[in-house]
Amino acid sequence: MNRFLLPLAGFALLAIVLGVGIRHSKTKGVVVSPLIGRPAPDYVLPNLIEPAEKFDSRSMKGRWYVLNVWGTWCVECRAEHPVLVEAQRSGSLPIVGLNWKDSDEEARSWLAALGNPYVAVPVDAEGRIAIDYGVYGAPETFLVDPQGVIVHKHIGPLSAEIWQRDFVNRTTGAARTGS
Amino acid sequence: MLPELGHFALILALLLAGLQAFYGLAAPALGRERWLAAVIPATAGQVVMVGTAFACLVASFVRFDFSVAYVAENSNSALPLVYRIAAVWGAHEGSLLLWITLLAAWTVAVAFGVARLPPRFGARVLGVLGLVSFGFLLFTLATSNPFLRLDPPVPDGRDLNPLLQDPALAMHPPLLYTGYVGFAVAFAFAIAAMLEGRLDQTWARWTRPWTLAAWAFLTCGIALGSWWAYYELGWGGYWFWDPVENASFMPWLVGTALIHSLAVTDKRGLFKSWTLLLAIIAFSLSLLGTFLVRSGVLVSVHSFAADPARGVFILAFLVIMIGGALTLYAWRAPLLKSDAGFEFASRESFLLFNNILLVIAATTVFGGTLAPLISDTLGLGTLSVGPQYFNPTFLLPMLPLLALAAIAVHANWKRGRLPARRRSLLGTALAGLAVAFALVFGYYAGRAGLALLSLTLGVWLILSTLVDPLDRLRRGLSMPRAIVGMTLAHVAVGVFVIAVTAVETYTAERDIALAQGETAHVGGFDFRFDGVGALDGPNYDGVQGTVQVSRDGAPVITLHPQKRRYLVQQSVMTEAAIASQAGRDLFVALGEDLGAGRWSLRIQIRPLINYIWLAAALMALGGFLAASDRRYRNVRAPATAPVDTGQGSPA
Structure with a gap:
């Protein structure tokens, strides 16, 4: 074998890794975040729903909740919104909606028109908190456990199945094992 | 009509790219000299069709054609013209079309460039470019067509991601x-x-x-x-x-x-x-x-x-x-065989x-x-x-690279005659060390360690690079653009290293809450916060803070960090106030209103940070200058025969 075949062999190996990588991304649709297993960053932000008071993320400690990052400028957020509204109706998990780089006025009229699935809407106008959470592009959704630890992150719009499988089931599963 | 025209042009471009690849590669391989004549027309047709498709997509954006799904997803009736054009490459489908269009532009330049080269060689070059273009066109048409229509059309678009409106x-x-x-x-x-x-x-x-x-x-x-x-x-x-x-x-x-x-x-x-x-x-x-x-x-x-x-x-x-x-x-x-040898220090x-x-x-x-x-x-x-x-593993090969570059600019082709250049090598190295010492212990008076090493290397590279060109100038020798470009790019690398070292080592940063009239002391400067006022811009409103910067009591500059709410684009943006001085950037960003006249502020002093981009611009300029050197412009095929493959029958 000649040494000039080495680049080809290296490339073949890379192609296999990439191929497997694609299959993974297809089945999982999940991109792992380094934040998983870490405490969710704390923040205090204005609350869009209750302008009189600020929203403190620590007020969510002690229960499972979902943090959904959205903006009215985000096309896929509109697609996932009915899923969130339905999820809120079923009452399975409280959802906090981090309003990312948005205008308050637009956001309010969006919630008025499409329904409000959120228990609170912290306003992250500059995107500082989104940076803490490593948000790449809306929508992104985090599942936070009662100890305030991020256990799951979903990138892209939610569907009813994803919501049940990756969010609701995780909380009940954890409850069964008593952790 | 335009989106359909664009779609049709893309399909034609795909077919023509296929022909370009086929004739370009098959004609020389099969020895069909007459097919060579088809390469240029196929290439020209492909380029024109790609250009037409791109123009159609741009026109759809400019004309607010929200019946096109891609336009509806990435623009809005309130989006200014310049961003409607930029929105063409604001997402996946258009980015691909931009890729293909730029490939077409390069192809045109190459087609003119290879006209002076042997026809078979030129045909092969265009054939390979045609193959690349074919692949991307097929990809676009099969998975990412930007011309798909929405039925029914939406009344208004969903706007370009505000992050991209810049x-x-x-x-x-x-x-x-x-x-x-x-x-x-x-x-x-x-x-x-x-x-x-x-x-x-x-x-x-x-x-x-x-x-x-x-x-x-x-x-x-x-x-x-x-x-x-x-x-x-x-x-x-x-x-x-x-x-x-x-x-x-x-x-x-x-x-x-x-x-x-x-x-x-x-x-x-x-x-x-x-x-x-x-x-x-x-x-x-x-x-x-x-x-x-x-x-x-x-x-x-x-x-x-x-x-x-x-x-x-x-x-x-x-x-x-x-x-x-x-x-x-x-x-x-x-x-491939090469019989030329070279000495160790060459x-x-x-x-x-x-x-x-x-x-x-x-x-x-x-x-x-x-x-x-x-x-x-x-x-x-x-x-x-x-x-x-990344930082340490990238640095590990880079630091020796800088030292080698500083020496290499003195080395001759083929022969290792470095000892003859000992004086200028040692001289520039010592000068580099002296400047680095002065910067680390005198000017910045901060941490040394790695900074001392990389500053020395940066300064050494600059000085060492300049020795030969200055010598040429003194002796009245000609300065071809290739040498000017190379010198510029190597000096730029030195500037880049110095700038990055200064930014990484000597940046002063504070996040602080200030009430009106309070002062923060950061990196030798005093920042006095004079409160915020209402802001009323042409297409935005918001608040604007006033920060008086002074050094040892002498006023330096007044900064106005803003928080803008864009009325048209409906987004809130923080406009940090950045004062670029010769040696540093003073950076003040307005954070949150903490109530009772107190605001959170982020204050940074970043030494030499502008020189990072200046260096990159100089590197690029060096590259362009070297590319435009005269000796590349009059290239003609030399009379040499193709290399003997030494294995009997080359295919």
């Missing part, structure tokens, strides 16, 4: 892609040379200006992205080792190795197989960058809608193009070390970028690779 970012993808696509030209020349068996040094001469220009464009594109991140995102950083940044940086590193290796092949006929391999790898990494961003395999800031089906297509394309090129390489490269040796170190650097970046993917694929769990990995 002049620097509007220009960033075109420049970056021009660089990426430019490496396709070096790739096409390498493939054509291998097919032709013309593996003497002339192909290196022909390839050099194209590679230099592509490299210079890529430099501009990367620098503009970094500049945007610093000024507009207001994060204060200029490089984040994000997968997509890395995807553009890897071809840059290999491209840098390539332009140096090409110089050796051109001048001395050495490193032939290595240069071919680098040309293949540089373009492969450009394709891989596209793959990583578009396939959803790695997710990053830039991938808004990744789609695995697209990933499969790109992977197949990668396997055909890169796999094919590397197979050709494995077959042809063993036939310029050839130094350029060999340059190549090795640059490739090591590219490999560490490659490893860090793909490690999360590999770990995930092998089921080893999640892995996150950040600056803790």
Whole structure:
């Protein structure tokens, strides 16, 4: 074998890794975040729903909740919104909606028109908190456990199945094992 | 009508690209000389059709045609004209069309360039470019058609992501892609040379200006992205080792190795197989960058809608193009022989070390970028690779590279006569050390350690680079653009190193809450907060703070950090106030209103940060100057016969 075949062999190996990588991304649709297993960053932000008071993320400690990052400028957020509204109706998990780089006025009229699935809407106008959470592009959704630890992150719009499988089931599963 | 016309033009472009590839590659291979005449018309047709498709998409944006899904998703009736045009490449489908359009533009330039070269060789170059274009056109039409209609049309579009509404970012993808696509030209020349068996040094001469220009464009594109991140995102950083940044940086590193290796092949006929391999790898990494961003395999800031089906297509394309090129390489490269030798301290040796170190650097970046993917694929769990990995592993090959560069500019071709240059080498090195000492212990009076080393190397490189050109000037010798460009680029590397060292070592930063009239002391400057007032701009309102900066009681400047609410674009943006002084940036961003007249402020003093982009601009300018050197313009095919493959019957 000649040494000039080495680049080809290296490339073949890379192609296999990439191929497997694609299959993974297809089945999982999940991109792992380094934040998983870490405490969710704390923040205090204005609350869009209750302008009189600020929203403190620590007020969510002690229960499972979902943090959904959205903006009215985000096309896929509109697609996932009915899923969130339905999820809120079923009452399975409280959802906090981090309003990312948005205008308050637009956001309010969006919630008025499409329904409000959120228990609170912290306003992250500059995107500082989104940076803490490593948000790449809306929508992104985090599942936070009662100890305030991020256990799951979903990138892209939610569907009813994803919501049940990756969010609701995780909380009940954890409850069964008593952790 | 326009979207249908654009769609139709894309289909025609695909067919013509197929013809361009077929005639370009088959005519020389089968010895059908008459087919050669078909290459240029097919190429011209392809280029015109691609241009038509691109124009149709631009027109759809300009005319607010929200019946086109891509337009509706990425623009809005209130979006200004310049951003409606920039929105063309605001998402995946249009980005691809931009890629194809820029490839068409390069193809036009190459078609004129190869007119002076042997017709068979020129046909092969255009044939390879046609193949690349065919692949991307097929990809676009099959998975990412930007001309799909919405039924029923929506009354208004959903607007361009506000993050992308920025002049620097509007220009960033075109420049970056021009660089990426430019490496396709070096790739096409390498493939054509291998097919032709013309593996003497002339192909290196022909390839050099194209590679230099592509490299210079890529430099501009990367620098503009970094500049945007610093000024507009207001994060204060200029490089984040994000997968997509890395995807553009890897071809840059290999491209840098390539332009140096090409110089050796051109001048001395050495490193032939290595240069071919680098040309293949540089373009492969450009394709891989596209793959990583578009396939959803790695997710990053830039991938808004990744789609695995697209990933499969790109992977197949990668396997055909890169796999094919590397197979050709494995077959042809063993036939290369070079009989020229060189001594240890000759310029050839130094350029060999340059190549090795640059490739090591590219490999560490490659490893860090793909490690999360590999770990995930092998089921080893999640892995996150950040600056803790990249900074030290990147520095390790870079520091010796700088020292070698400072010495190498003194080395002669072929012969190791460095001892004769001992005086100027030692002199510039000592001067570098003295300047570094003065900066570290005198001017900045801060941490030393690594800063002392890298400042010394930076200053040494600048001084050492200038010795020979100044000598030429003094002796009244001519200064070809190649030498001016090379000098400029090497000086720029020195400036870059100094700037990065200063920023990384001596940045002063504070996040602080101030009430009106209170003062913060940061890095020798006093920042007095004089409260906020209402702001009323042409298309925004908001608040504006006033911060008086003084040093030792003497006023320096008044800064006005703003929080703007754009009325048209409906988004809130923080406009950090940045005062660029000769030696530093003073940076003040307005944070939150904490009530009772108190505001949170972020104050930073970043020494020399502007010189990072100045250096990048100088590097690019050097590249363009060298690419425009006269000796590349009058290239003619030399009378030499193709290299004897030595194995009886070359195919």
